[in-house]
Structures are given as C-alpha cells and as structure tokens.
Amino acid sequence: MAAKPKLHYVSTRGRMEPIRWLLAAAGVEFEECFVKTKDDLTKLRKDGFLLFQQVPMVEMDGMKMVQTRAILNYIAAKYNxxxxxxKERALIDMYVEGLFDLNELLIMHFIQPADKKEQHLATIVDKATNRYFPVFEKVLKEHGQDFLVGNQLSRADVQLLEILLMAEECKPDILAQFPLLQSFKARISSVPTIKKFLQPGSQRKPPPRQEDIPEIMKIFY
Known part of the structure; x- marks a missing residue:
C-alpha cells in the first residue's frame, strides 16, 4: 500500500490549503507535519528538502515536491x-490562475491589521464582484453543465468552491447577485469527498486568528 502524502507547512491555511482541498476531493488521505518553529523550517532547508527554501512541501510518490502550482498540477493529473x-486542461488552468489572484487577496485579508481591514475588505468585494465572480457566473451559464469544464469534477471546481467559501467568510452576502454560483456552491459541496472535508473535525483549516499571526510570522522571518 502506497504511503500517504505527507504535507509540510504551518498549521494554518496559507498556500497549503488548496492542496489539502484537492487531496480531500480526490479521496486521498494525507498526513501533516506541522512546521512549528523557525528551527523546524531551518532543518528542512539544511536537509535539502526544500528546493527553493520554501514551504509548502509535499512528500508523495517518492518525491519531495515544492511550489503550490506544481503540486496541484501533479495531484490533479494523478487523480483525474x-x-x-x-483543451480542457487549458481552460482549467485559465480558471485556476484567475482564482489564485483572488486567493492571494483573501489570504492577506486575515492578516491585515485592524485599522486596514475595512479598506482591504472593500478591495476584495470590488474585485470579486466586478472582476472574478462575473467570469464564473458567465462560464456556468454558457457551459450549461454542473461543472466548469467538461461534465466532470476538476481542480477548477474544487478551487472555486474553496474561494467562494472564503469570500463568504469575509462577507456573508457576497454571492447575492450570482445565482449560478450559489447553485454551484451547493452542488459541489454535496460531492461526497468534499462534503466529508467540510465536516467538523476534518483537516480543513479555519481562518487564521489575528492573535496567531505574530507567531506564524516568526517562523518565516
């Protein structure tokens, strides 16, 4: 039996969370080795496990993979x-790259100082509702299928759902003017492997708490 993938990252969402989501959607069990201190990160670097001196790092199929997009590409290809x-892969890549841009904004929101959170949220809402969400509402309308590409689950669906839920954490009514995205969210959330990942007690990480940010930053800087 193949060893479970082993994920090396801090115990928060960050750039590992899309990887957790995709493995979970594929029905793949994984282990997590949390980087808890600066020394933990230094050891990974000294041992030569981090090609570019950075986490996330995923041990899988005899490889020690780094770079979030490369890891996601591998998992997506391996698990269909x-x-x-x-052509379908090109569409998936286009959609996912757009989602990464919005994901960066959402990640940064939770670590904004209190006096900047309101303005940052305004930026998220503006870009989400005027640039990104209209694209996917249009794609779903024109494609006319349950999924974004073809008629089967892909990494684009998984990562769009992750983004939608993160956006709703920031502003609960952010999908009010996007009925097809609302339906999409309900539909993809009911996929059995994803439904399991959304249950309490799963390896899905909660939004980072403001009081935890300084300790996380000490690991990296």
Whole structure:
C-alpha cells in the first residue's frame, strides 16, 4: 500500500490549503507535519528538502515536491481532476490562475491589521464582484453543465468552491447577485469527498486568528 502524502507547512491555511482541498476531493488521505518553529523550517532547508527554501512541501510518490502550482498540477493529473484533453486542461488552468489572484487577496485579508481591514475588505468585494465572480457566473451559464469544464469534477471546481467559501467568510452576502454560483456552491459541496472535508473535525483549516499571526510570522522571518 502506497504511503500517504505527507504535507509540510504551518498549521494554518496559507498556500497549503488548496492542496489539502484537492487531496480531500480526490479521496486521498494525507498526513501533516506541522512546521512549528523557525528551527523546524531551518532543518528542512539544511536537509535539502526544500528546493527553493520554501514551504509548502509535499512528500508523495517518492518525491519531495515544492511550489503550490506544481503540486496541484501533479495531484490533479494523478487523480483525474485535470480534464480529458489539452483543451480542457487549458481552460482549467485559465480558471485556476484567475482564482489564485483572488486567493492571494483573501489570504492577506486575515492578516491585515485592524485599522486596514475595512479598506482591504472593500478591495476584495470590488474585485470579486466586478472582476472574478462575473467570469464564473458567465462560464456556468454558457457551459450549461454542473461543472466548469467538461461534465466532470476538476481542480477548477474544487478551487472555486474553496474561494467562494472564503469570500463568504469575509462577507456573508457576497454571492447575492450570482445565482449560478450559489447553485454551484451547493452542488459541489454535496460531492461526497468534499462534503466529508467540510465536516467538523476534518483537516480543513479555519481562518487564521489575528492573535496567531505574530507567531506564524516568526517562523518565516
């Protein structure tokens, strides 16, 4: 039996969370080795496990993979979440790259100082509702299927759902003017593997708490 993937990162969402989501959606059990101190990170670097001196790092299939996009590409291809041909893969890549841009904004929101949170939220709402969400509302309307690409679950669906839920954590009514995205959220949330990941007690991480940010920052800086 193949060893479970082993995920090396701090115990928070950050850039590992899309990887957790995709493995969970694929029905793959994984272990987590949390980087708790600066010494833990230094040891990984000295041992030569971090190609570019950075986490996330995932041990899987005899490899020690770094760079979030590369890891996600591998998981998606391995578990049939990357479309049926090059054209579908190109669409998935386009959608996912757009989602990464919005994901960065959402990640940064939770670590904003209190006096900047309101303005940062305004930026998120503006970009989400005027640039990103209209794209996916249009894609769902024109495609006319349950999923974004083809007619089967792909990494684009998984990562869009993750983004929608994060956006709602910031502003609960952010999807009010996007009925197809609301339906999409309900539909993809009911996929059995994803439904399991959304249950309490799963390896899905909660939003970082403001009081935890200084300790996390000490690890990296």
């Amino acid at each position: 979440l990357y479309g049926k041909d090059l």
